[in-house]
Amino acid sequence: MQLPREVIVGKGTLARLPEVVKRLGLKGKALVLSDAQCYEIAGKTVSGFLEQSGLTVDFLLVKSMTVDDLIKVEEQLKDQKPRVLFGVGGGTIIDAAKLSSASQNIPFVSIPTTVSHDGIASPLASIKGSDKPYSILAQAPMAIIADTEVIANAPWRFVVSGCGDVISKFTAVKDWKLAHLEKGEYYGGYAASLALMSAKLVSENANLIAEKKNEGLRILLEALISCGVAMSIAGSSRPCSGSEHLFSHALDIINSNHAIHGEQCGVGSILTSFLHGSNWQKIKSTLKQIGAPTTAQELGVKDMDIVKALQMAAHIRPERYTILHKLNLNFDACETVARATGIIS
Numbered sequence: 001m002q003l004p005r006e007v008i009v010g011k012g013t014l015a016r017l018p019e020v021v022k023r024l025g026l027k028g029k030a031l032v033l034s035d036a037q038c039y040e041i042a043g044k045t046v047s048g049f050l051e052q053s054g055l056t057v058d059f060l061l062v063k064s065m066t067v068d069d070l071i072k073v074e075e076q077l078k079d080q081k082p083r084v085l086f087g088v089g090g091g092t093i094i095d096a097a098k099l100s101s102a103s104q105n106i107p108f109v110s111i112p113t114t115v116s117h118d119g120i121a122s123p124l125a126s127i128k129g130s131d132k133p134y135s136i137l138a139q140a141p142m143a144i145i146a147d148t149e150v151i152a153n154a155p156w157r158f159v160v161s162g163c164g165d166v167i168s169k170f171t172a173v174k175d176w177k178l179a180h181l182e183k184g185e186y187y188g189g190y191a192a193s194l195a196l197m198s199a200k201l202v203s204e205n206a207n208l209i210a211e212k213k214n215e216g217l218r219i220l221l222e223a224l225i226s227c228g229v230a231m232s233i234a235g236s237s238r239p240c241s242g243s244e245h246l247f248s249h250a251l252d253i254i255n256s257n258h259a260i261h262g263e264q265c266g267v268g269s270i271l272t273s274f275l276h277g278s279n280w281q282k283i284k285s286t287l288k289q290i291g292a293p294t295t296a297q298e299l300g301v302k303d304m305d306i307v308k309a310l311q312m313a314a315h316i317r318p319e320r321y322t323i324l325h326k327l328n329l330n331f332d333a334c335e336t337v338a339r340a341t342g343i344i345s
């Protein structure tokens with residue numbers, strides 16, 4: 001079980017980097033991985049604080065993060081041999097930092113500039129263009145430093161997406177429990193409770209988030225970090241990724257102009273909550289309150305893409321038993337579910 005040693009969340013927390021570096025005993029060379037925009041927003045400040053802490057700092061800016069880009073980052077790590085990698089950016093950069101540092105056996109520190117999904121603290125990462133559309137095990141961050149001042153300046157849509165990802169844990173945990181009861185799969189009550197509590201807290205505080213209050217943002221960040229910890233405890237993405245995530249992965253494959261991960265997971269959660277016979281209306285109303293998409297149109301995809309994705313979802317990961325595997329719905333049944341929940345009209 002890998003857990004972060006330091007988690008610092010709040011306004012202006014980047015300034016606390018020197019004390020974190022000292023406590024973690026980091027010395028020697030550090031590499032800051034970012035993209036041009038995030039480097040301007042936060043990477044520069046991070047580099048400055050790291051230099052102040054006595055580290056020798058280099059930076060590597062990437063434009064995109066495909067399998068080829070990842071190989072280049074790994075080559076740079078082999079070449080420069082930093083002692084620690086700082087990932088400064090959105091989900092893609094954090095994932096790249098996680099994967100490349102794990103492959104080179106060095107620790108990484110997660111410094112998110114957006115809160116679009118729970119990868120900021122989890123040991124799992126996904127990479128575009130790989131043969132697996134879902135996340136694979138890499139390593140958990142050694143520390144997470146989340147500055148709400150930086151995050152509040154990112155487009156609001158990322159916050160909405162982060163909320164969708166957290167709220168989708170209601171169905172992820174239901175799927176996990178189902179796999180435990182029907183297939184004897186390992187089920188960790190503590191990890192499940194942690195994921196569920198995060199979903200509850202975000203739902204209960206939807207008004208604070210919708211009003212863009214700093215407290216709401218902090219609750220969301222803590223929820224996303226707790227989800228990451230839940231995955232570390234479980235040793236897999238199980239507590240945080242069920243049928244609704246499979247639906248989102250399927251939508252990514254079907255529609256190249258897909259929406260953001262958390263937005264799709266939220267919609268997926270409405271659909272699969274309906275299939276579980278749970279309170280899907282509550283999930284839908286909470287997402288609406290936050291301003292998250294709850295229809296195909298709001299997601300920017302065709303009605304039929306929703307139906308196709310719901311049917312395809314179970315085939316993406318046959319080994320990950322969920323309500324979709326149990327029910328094995330045909331196309332017509334998927335369409336009925338999408339209509340009944342008002343996702344398509």
Ligand SMILES: [Zn+2]
Binds near residue numbers: 117261
């Ligand atoms: Zn997710």
